Each structure stands twice: as structure tokens, then as C-alpha cells.
Amino acid sequence: xxxxxxxxxxxxxxxxxxxxxxDDSCSFSELLxxxxxxxxxxxxxQENDPxxxxxxxxxxxxxxxxxxxxxxxxxxxxxxxxxxxMISNVLTKDEAKRWKEENxxxxxxxxxxxxxxxxxxxxxxxxxxxxxxxxxxxxxNIYIMGQLKGIAHAGYxxxxxxxxxxxxxxxxxxxxxxQVNLSPDQYSKWGHDLECAFMDEEENxxxxxxxxxxxxxxxxxxxxxxx
Numbered sequence: 001x002x003x004x005x006x007x008x009x010x011x012x013x014x015x016x017x018x019x020x021x022x023d024d025s026c027s028f029s030e031l032l033x034x035x036x037x038x039x040x041x042x043x044x045x046q047e048n049d050p051x052x053x054x055x056x057x058x059x060x061x062x063x064x065x066x067x068x069x070x071x072x073x074x075x076x077x078x079x080x081x082x083x084x085x086m087i088s089n090v091l092t093k094d095e096a097k098r099w100k101e102e103n104x105x106x107x108x109x110x111x112x113x114x115x116x117x118x119x120x121x122x123x124x125x126x127x128x129x130x131x132x133x134x135x136x137x138x139x140x141n142i143y144i145m146g147q148l149k150g151i152a153h154a155g156y157x158x159x160x161x162x163x164x165x166x167x168x169x170x171x172x173x174x175x176x177x178x179q180v181n182l183s184p185d186q187y188s189k190w191g192h193d194l195e196c197a198f199m200d201e202e203e204n205x206x207x208x209x210x211x212x213x214x215x216x217x218x219x220x221x222x223x224x225x226x227x
Contacts, residue, residue, distance in 0.1 A: 007023070007034075008022065008023040008026045008030060008031050008034045008035075009021070009022060009023070009031070009034045009035050009038050011038065011042070014055075016053055016055075017052045017053035017054055017055070017084070018052060018053070018054045018055070018081070019054075019055050019057065020035075020054060020055070020056045020057065020075075021057050021059070022035070022056065022057065022058050022059065022061065022071075023059070024058065024059035024060045024061035028061075028067060032070060032071070032074060035071065035074050035075075036074050036077075039074065039075065039077070039078050039081070040078075043078055043081070045078065045079060045080040049080050050080070051080050051081075051082060052080055052081050052082075053082060053083075053084045054075055054081050054082065054083050054084065055083075055084060055085045055086075055087060056071060056075075056083060056085070056086050056087065057087045057088075058086065058087065058088045058089075058090075059088070059089055060088075060089050060090060061088070061090070062088070062090045063086070063088070068086055071083075071086075098121075103122055103123075103140070104122045104123070105122060105123040105124075105125055106120040106122060106123065106124055106125070106138075107125040107127070108124075108125075108126055108127070108128070109127040109128055110126070110127075110128050111128045111129050111130075111131060111134075111146075112126070112128070112129070112130040112131060112134035112135070112136055112150060113131050113134055114131050114132060114133040114134055114150075115133055115134070116134050116135070117134075117135040117136075117137065118134075118135070118136050118137070119136075119137040119138070119156075120137075120138050120139070121138075121139045122138065122139055122140045123138060123140040123141045123142070123143070124136060124138040124140075124141070124142045124143065125143045125145070126142070126143070126144045126145065126146065127145045127146065128144075128145075128146045129144075129146040129147040129148075129149065130144060130146070130147070130148050130149060130150040130151075130152065130171075131149055131150055132149045132150055132172060133150055133151075133172070134149075134150035134151070135150055135151040135152075135153070136150070136151070136152050136153070137152075137153040137154075137156050138153070138154050138155070138156065138162070139155065139156060139157045139159065140154065140155065140159060140162055141154055141155075141162050141163050141164070141165070141220075142154045142162075142163075142164045142165070143165050143166075144164075144165065144166040144167065145167050146166070146167055146168070147166070147167070147168040147170065148164075148166035148168065148169055148170060148171050149170050149171065149172065150171065150172050150173075151171065151172055151173045151174075151175070152164045152166075152171055152173075152174055152175070152197075153174075153175035153176075154175070154176050154177075154197075155176050155177045156175070156177070158177050158178070159177055160176065160177045160199050160203065161198075161199075161217065162176055162177065162198075162199075163176075163196050163197065163198040163213065163217060163220065164176065164196060164197040164198075165194075165195070165196040165197075165210055165213070166194075166195065166196075167193065167194060168193055169193075169195040169196075169197075169207070174197045174205055174207075176197065176198065176199045176205055177199065179199060179203055179204070179205050180205075181197065181205040181207075194209065194210040194211075195207055195208065195209060195210060196208060196209075196210050196213050198213070198216055198217065200216075
């Protein structure tokens with residue numbers, strides 16, 4: 001019976017170029033050697049051939065900057081290949097910390113007064129009011145158990161799925177990601193109870209009763225039932 005030879009480097013063509021899948025169980029020196037051999041044996045380019053972009057997936061292998069550069073050097077020896085992205089399943093400590101911050105809920109009990117700006121990296125649960133000319137910003141969703149009379153900016157890092165919900169909605173301005181909704185004309189002197197704002201498929205900010213939110217954000221299951 002023929003013994004199957006382990007392939008440490010898999011090269012696949014895509015519509016955008018090449019995807020290199022690098023095995024994460026062999027030694028790094030073995031990986032570099034096989035990568036160089038496969039590229040040399042299979043890819044010969046002429047001077048007038050177009051350049052080809054390469055994405056490199058390293059699986060569960062952690063690579064430091066020096067090792068990443070060595071992989072890029074091997075690929076760039078083939079003059080028409082250039083690395084556009086290094087992909088890994090491994091999170092660095094800084095990336096894990098940032099992910100945790102962006103996905104945690106910060107709960108505070110306070111009033112955001114005129115001129116104040118309160119910002120969190122993830123979701124914000126504010127138990128209190130946002131007064132006129134006060135501002136709250138969150139990388140994720142904003143939940144206000146109180147009156148929103150100032151400015152609320154959810155998903156400020158570009159999260160179009162973020163929502164803004166308030167017990168009493170009477171904002172001076174709503175922002176989600178890069179979109180802005182100025183103070184809506186339909187708000188009465190007292191505002192509207194239990195409403196939420198979110199972005200639709202056409203990137204318009206929609207304001208609806210909180211009860212309908214699950215229809216538009218079925219995967220949202222944190223906190224919205226508590227307002």
C-alpha cells in the first residue's frame with residue numbers, strides 16, 4: 001500500500017489570484033522548504049505576465065513578524081506574485097483584548113449632561129438620561145434606560161448592524177456607523193416611548209417601535225427586552 005505523502009502547502013486559484021493554505025502541524029523550516037519547491041516547480045512567469053495577488057492562510061499556526069517576512073520573501077522571489085493578506089485563526093493578546101472590549105457591555109448609571117461625551121468600545125447600557133447637547137458613542141449598540149435628548153452614535157467604528165434603543169426617544173441627532181439622522185420632525189415635546197433606530201439594507205436609518213426589532217435583527221438577543 002502506498003503511503004500518502006503529507007502536503008504542507010496547498011495552492012488554490014481564485015478569481016482574485018492565489019490562496020495558499022499552509023499546514024500548521026509541521027515545522028516552520030519544513031514549511032518554508034516545501035513552499036519554495038512548489039512555487040519553483042509549478043510557476044514560471046514571463047516578463048509581460050500580469051501580477052498575481054496571493055492570500056496566505058496559516059491556520060492555527062502563530063507567526064511572529066520575522067516568520068511572516070520569511071514567507072513573503074519566498075513568495076516574492078517569484079516576481080509576479082505579491083502577498084496582499086496574511087490570514088490566521090490565531091488571535092494575538094492585543095487582538096483578543098480588543099475583541100473582548102468591542103463585544104462587552106459597559107453598564108453605567110449617570111446623566112450625560114450638556115457638553116459631555118461618553119464613549120465605550122463595545123455596547124453601552126446607560127441607566128440615565130442623555131441631555132440636549134450631550135453625546136454617547138459606542139462601537140456596538142446603545143441601550144438607554146432613560147431619555148435620549150442629545151446625540152447617540154452607535155457602531156462608530158463602521159458597524160452597520162448596530163442599533164440605538166431608548167426608553168424615551170427624543171434625540172437631537174442619531175448616528176449609526178457613517179450615517180446621520182438629524183432630529184426627526186415627528187417627535188412630540190415629550191418624545192416617543194420604547195423606540196429603536198437601526199440601518200436598513202439601503203443604509204437608511206429607520207426608527208421603529210422596539211417590539212419590531214427582532215424582525216430586522218433576529219440575532220440580537222442582548223438587553224433589548226429590558227428597555
